Amino acid sequence: MAIRNNTATTIVGRTNRLSPRTSMKIGEVSQESGVGVEALRFYERSGLLGRPARSQSGYRLYDEAVLERLAFIRKAQFLGFSLDEIRHIISDAEKGASPCDNVRGIVRRRLAEVSERIKELQRHHRELTRTLEEWDEVGRAPGNICGLIETTEMQNPSPAAGRVVQKKLRKNGL
Amino acid sequence: MAIRNNTATTIVGRTNRLSPRTSMKIGEVSQESGVGVEALRFYERSGLLGRPARSQSGYRLYDEAVLERLAFIRKAQFLGFSLDEIRHIISDAEKGASPCDNVRGIVRRRLAEVSERIKELQRHHRELTRTLEEWDEVGRAPGNICGLIETTEMQNPSPAAGRVVQKKLRKNGL
DNA sequence: CTTGACTCTATACGCGACTTCAGGGTTTAT
DNA sequence: ATAAACCCTGAAGTCGCGTATAGAGTCAAG
Known part of the structure; x- marks a missing residue:
């Protein structure tokens, strides 16, 4: 049940802001963001996250930016936006337009x-x-x-x- | 598009309360009740309406009671009951218990x-x-x-x- | 070297109240 | 006689937001 933090076995066990992990696996992202693993993959399929890097074995490797993206999504959801609306907003922003x-x-x-x-x-x-x-x-x-x-x-x-x-x-x- | 009232071609064209139609086809019931034809069949499948009589060709033939039943369903829905709850209430009533x-x-x-x-x-x-x-x-x-x-x-x-x-x-x- | 926690993909399921589709048969109006 | 408008059944699809399952690969610790 308990999710182990296996890359950041440095000093602090959990949320370690002092060492920005450049590559987190999906479980860590889930842990940090509070968004379920399945939901993360679902978001990716839905075009909300873009495709993360992959390890040689095919594992998703996220950098920290994903946490901000997820925070964005959560806030927007909180404000009542549907995932569809959020997707549009993000893609507008990526096209350079201020949404x-x-x-x-x-x-x-x-x-x-x-x-x-x-x-x-x-x-x-x-x-x-x-x-x-x-x-x-x-x-x-x-x-x-x-x-x-x-x-x-x-x-x-x-x-x-x-x-x-x-x-x-x-x-x-x- | 326009649904014609074909049994009650008596005097009044539409909702004719003077001649109680003893057998209405599903389209007429839909017309009178405002409940869609598909919804009517769906209600029947869901056990909310019971099985109506059938014509020789297999058409459903409803009597007026169905309109009251549908009014009941609509009111209950209006009060916030789910179809499931409504079904229970009806079946209680039919067992003789006051629901x-x-x-x-x-x-x-x-x-x-x-x-x-x-x-x-x-x-x-x-x-x-x-x-x-x-x-x-x-x-x-x-x-x-x-x-x-x-x-x-x-x-x-x-x-x-x-x-x-x-x-x-x-x-x-x- | 095995165990167990983690990861992958693809697909299916869940909710609620219907609606839509496919593929017929029937009735009515002209 | 024919076409429009109606009726039938059974199954599948819709909407939003994920969750769950199946079957398989990967990784770190003991």
């Missing part, structure tokens, strides 16, 4: 989405609360399957509201 | 989840807003890929925070 304006726009849009989503959830919260209160009053409502649900009024009775709800939320990850 | 207590519990739990989710999103909203403000002050920050993101501080700098965030949100569909 920052673009990024700013995305963040602004996401901010609007989050606001919207919060409002929806608050509405939903009120709806659920109201429903529970109604149920408490009614006790046991009549109905074929579950009177509680059947007597529930939807605020948005457009066809297939449920489908839409479930779907777009999952899609935006909000 | 309402169960349902009440689920709603209460979901209410708690929604509250939690709202809090998370509000935090996220503050985070995004703060970030945008910082960016506006800084103008153009230095950095390799996108200074804006690189200079962003994460409030929760635990490893792989992003992964966790993205994942559980998608999971709860909240």
Whole structure:
């Protein structure tokens, strides 16, 4: 289980910032970054990391830059960017274009989405609360399957509201 | 594209409540309920609808009850139930047990989840807003890929925070 | 020299609620 | 009579972000 640090057996066992390892194997990178080994390979396949050097036996050899790249990815994810968006940002940057304006726009849009989503959830919260209160009053409502649900009024009775709800939320990850 | 109402060519063209169609084909049910044809078959496979009668040629023939069932499903979805939960509720009801207590519990739990989710999103909203403000002050920050993101501080700098965030949100569909 | 921890590739699986496809048969309108 | 529009089944694909598995090679320590 425990991952051994086998190149940097110098003085400090773990995260040793004093000796910048010029070539880390994937497990070390995983250890340092907190990103799983499989995820690292997945990122590489997805074009987020570029192809690292290889040892004679084919092992990936990373230099420290990858840690910054991973930190970048994590921060961007934290801000709500999808891996796809992140990939675009990186490739813009590598083409020399500053992606920052673009990024700013995305963040602004996401901010609007989050606001919207919060409002929806608050509405939903009120709806659920109201429903529970109604149920408490009614006790046991009549109905074929579950009177509680059947007597529930939807605020948005457009066809297939449920489908839409479930779907777009999952899609935006909000 | 336009779906024609072919059994109820009586007086009213569309939703004709005066002549209860005892047998609707799947397209009509779709039309009336707003649930897609494929979704209807999917619900049937998933055990949410039971097996409808069939015409000689194998077409599904629904009676009006299916519309109530679908309304039930939509409302339950609207309240945040998964199709799996809905299936359980229905099967409880068909066994004669009143699922309402169960349902009440689920709603209460979901209410708690929604509250939690709202809090998370509000935090996220503050985070995004703060970030945008910082960016506006800084103008153009230095950095390799996108200074804006690189200079962003994460409030929760635990490893792989992003992964966790993205994942559980998608999971709860909240 | 063996063991066990590590690495490699390629492929499949997981979630949830559907949608799409392939390859038919049926009904209805003109 | 024919074409459009509907219906059938069963399987596979979609979305995002990885995780898990299988089968094999590599490396360091005891």
